Amino acid sequence: MNKHFEPSELVGTPVAQVGISRPHESAHLHVSGRAYYTDDIPESEGTLHVALGLSPIPHGRLKSIDIEALRAIPGVVAVLTAADIPGVNDCGPVVHDDPIFAKDTVQYVGQPVFAVVATNRLIARRAAAKASKVLDIEPLEAVLDPREAVSRQSFILPPMHLTRGNPAEAMATAEHRLKGTLSLGGQEQFYLEGQIAYATPADDGGVKIQCSTQHPSEMQLMASHALGVPANRVHVECRRMGGGFGGKESQSGLHVCVVAMAAAKLNRPVKLRLDRDDDFMITGRRHGFEYDYEVGFDATGLIIAADLTMISNCGFSTDLSGPVMTRAICHFDNAYWLPNVAIRGYTAKTNTQSNTAFRGFGGPQGAFAIEAILDRVAGALNLDPVTVRHTNFYGRRQNNVTPYGQVIVDNVIHELTGELLRTSGYWARREAIERFNASSPVLKKGINIGPCKFGISFNLTHLNQAGALVHVYTDGSIIVNHGGTEMGQGLNTKVAQVVAEELGVRFERVRSTATDTQKIANTSATAASTGADLNGKAAQDAARQIRRRLEAFASQIYGGEPEDVVLSGGRVQVNGTNLSFEELVAKAYVSRIQLWSDGFYATPEIHWDRETMSGNPFYYYAYGAAISEVMIDTLTGEWRLVRADVLHDAGRSLNPALDVGQVEGGFVQSMGWVTSEELVWHPKNGKLLTHAPSTYKIPTANDVPAEFTTRLFKNENVKDSIFKSKAVGEPPMLLGFSVWLAVRDAVRAAGGPGSDPVLDAPCTPEAILMAVQSVKKPAAVA
């Protein structure tokens, strides 16, 4: 098997620490089982365990809880309800509509109503499982379907609108028009490590919380509000997560609040580790979207006008549904110039889990709509889907302003897709596929492209800030701490590389430590792909200050100018003298030079006006594209990915291997979302039926084709990002659309010229077979 990246092309000098394909800083711990996740940290004496009692019905008035029945169970230490919360009964990140425990009403099947604290986890779980017996709830009417919610005006937030040009007029004059509806399902994060929090009481009424979270500062605030104590009494720490994907941005909060209040109340260490089924039932996931659209275009497939209504299924509370919809609206354009466009976003309130962040954060849901529309346009005109996309790409110097008013200055989509079409042999394969389909009665192939343009930065401007601490110890070893969290993406590796590069030492000298609210305050979530951009810059700022002091000190004792001092490869060259980094550090310490520093970074240039839905919300864009070839079975709807070629823009990659890992992993996760990962709620009782890996199917190794090539596009950021790299976490979530689009292409082949498949996502075998039925009369058997 070949390696899919060429590090040598991306590396700078021989002693460079960035641009190198270095293994994950914890890889040796991962493979040997030594890496501590929250549940692996040795427990303190007397640790108690919690399980949550969940609502068995989707909507109802909570009349009573038979607490005594639970307390009577041997091993049960306490039963906690909303009445036991000393502070505020809320863990909502933006709007305060997320109760920790349901009080008065329950709003979805799975909503926590009480907590059982017991001497061990099994006792707690067995007691909590009696929820349906101890809860007296008077049922109320439930709304489960997002379109029904819209028809009842059941919204989380006011509708959002974005209009450019004159879409109604342009639509009326367009040569061709297409209308349609489309549905895109939600997606479970399925982090392998479930939600977990462990609280230890402190002597001053505060708590220390070790938990799996992408947002320690938010956890600190939520716990302080629940306890009714100042933030300085709550200490939150996270060394690493077993995956986050957005699911541990706001929704780690409920578990943190529960253990914080239990530990404070009982004065004992308390742990809550959700069983996988409870994790599915309690926490939300990626918002499913429903779309209604109309598009007007000319004979070449050029879009003249687009009109889109998006409905996001938010679940019962606000959580992050507002910014998710904003990002969806800001990504409907994807890589395409839409001169006249109207976008409406409705946030539907339903009696289901509250949906939340998931890698891409609405961006993919916006882009999915335009990709589906362009594919229908291509089909209607009998043009190749690649050609129609090319016709609509943003221009370099004209047609380069997004619907929200940002001028695109870094467009590489033409070069990138051009290269991918060449390296993947797209046009020759298109012909080969046509020949295959002509002679294959049952199995049909399809091929398609999924381009990507993705805006980098939090839409909400003030979140784009970060802090870091770098400590150089007297032996020359270095610790870096920053506000970002490690969830597998390799952030700690990249930040340590930045520090090593900046101080001119080998990577091995730099150690990353747990994210800790007592070290870096007021951090933003590690989200929106910004982890390395923000924290890398902050760490660079800290390291640079130390380096400048060392340079000044070196020139002071050895002569020469500070700017001529070179720190590289663990050596220091100063005015003809060459000494080791640790020698210089030892001398600097004795001379009372500060060997540690904080660092700070705030992304420049960006602004966003929520009222007018306009501004310059993104510092820059990341680009990519994938070409996928699939095969479908017209008898059963079964399918497989035959080959995938991915080309992605990570700027000047800080670590090509990690970035390739993010791109590939994102592609496969994206493919799973639009193919096999189907969420099913019971249509009447509102219970999530796909509640564990036995029923919710993420891709396995056999779903990834042998021919799967991922390359990084040679590019550098036009903006002053960290070493000219680009963020890489979320953009690949658009690339798996190529698989769904290729399935559409294969279904078209089954139906013949002019066929217009009806296909939603995820395209399970059932959805594919029904799409085949939609384009094909039951043919006589060949």
Add this chain to the structure above:
Amino acid sequence: MQARAPIRFYHDGRIVEIADAEPTATVLDWLRETARKKGTKEGCAEGDCGACTVLVAEMAPVSAGGLPTPDDTNAVRIGRLSVRPMNACIKFLPTLDGCALLTVEDLRQATEGDDDDALHPVQQAMVECHGSQCGFCTPGFVMTLTATYEKHCEAGTHPTRAELSDDLAGNLCRCTGYRPILEAGQLMFDLPRKRIDTGRIERALLQIGEASARYEGSQARYWAPRTLAEFAELREAEPKARLLAGATDIGLWVNKQMRDIGDVLYIGAVDELKVIERSNGYLRIGAATPLEDAFKALVAHWPTLSEVHTRFASPPVRHAGTIGGNVANGSPIGDGPPTLMALGAELILRKNKEQRRIPLDRFYLDYMKNEMREGEFLERIDVPLPAAGQEVRVYKVSKRYDSDISALCAGLMIERSADGAITQARFAFGGMAATVKRASEAEAVVVGSDWSEAVLQEAKAALVSAFTPMTDLRASSNYRTLVVANLLERFWLETRSGTLPALAPDQTSIYATMRQ
């Protein structure tokens, strides 16, 4: 019954004795909470993610001549050990009696003599290929790959990419997209060899010995007889005890439904019930035979069953689960019963010393109800050996190829005489009714026919009217109805005779194209 009190197994370099755990305590909870070995992770607690994969070793069965008999097992053979990957989350601790338990921490034992940070080749390859991101699933992948590594080192072979993917079908990774892990699965063979030291394990297992286990937990009793006679007696004497085989379903009753299953009678220690033999025109498979071994024997006789073998659950579930458990459990969506029913399998039921024989297609009475009487158990499954002119296919349809429960599963068999007329047909389906059942109306249409397209169309119509399937999370009633007919069409396309040539499987089945 010859008995001794504690359960004994080999772990972490010593023999562990357990005298006070509940019979349903899991190996995973014991590892993490009692032994404080935190390398093995819990991802789902239902045997579906593989984060808790461990290796369980036993002394390989020895034939009468004293030599190991590897032909009928798919376990990894290392020296005299028989090693299987299993999910620690649904394996009950007492079932480790007489076994050795190997976890990710034990790979250090394999590298004894090296410096502290030296990694096993599987681990080293994972690091070099960037096979871990968040790292939580990684110990499970490492253990599965260790089984693969040992298997191929022993045999002097290298796995193909498809074989690696099949071995890893029970391990979920949400970060990497698998490519780097599959590359590690190749690279590990190119690194300096380090094998598991089996000598110490073998000596410990011999020391533990062979006595039957009896176990008095604080809540319930546990028996694990070693002989068939002992087992049969106990089954009759303790008819209320829960008969436990691989726990791949019962494990979920405990972990997910929080059910108390009471006293436990474990069938997995009876070697006489794991025998596979060819006798009197039958392939006879003992009820306690692991699914993995049973399928190996079935595929050896009916190569077209390789798809259902590979796609049946995952390797750790097939190693733990038994063929008898799959049949007796009687799930309407199980893949074993449609397969065996199409082959005309018969069941040998036993109550103490009395045996009776019943065709599998008369065993299931209604949803989760069967012919088994109090005190009775399934001893053996007899499958008639292949006949001339027989065509067999088992088609499984699910949302995902690997480790998924079928939306529906079709076991299809026809037998033809020399002149091409169909003399016998068995069409058995899972997922279409409250039990796995045959479609006798459709069978009647094809028997005596020339298997022409007209016959197919008539049989399809008969199939469609025979079933009123459910709509559930796996598929709609409408889809199941469409596909059940289309699977018969696929079967026809692959087996038709006459003017139109039969189509090769790679022209009719996506799965077949993946195996080219």
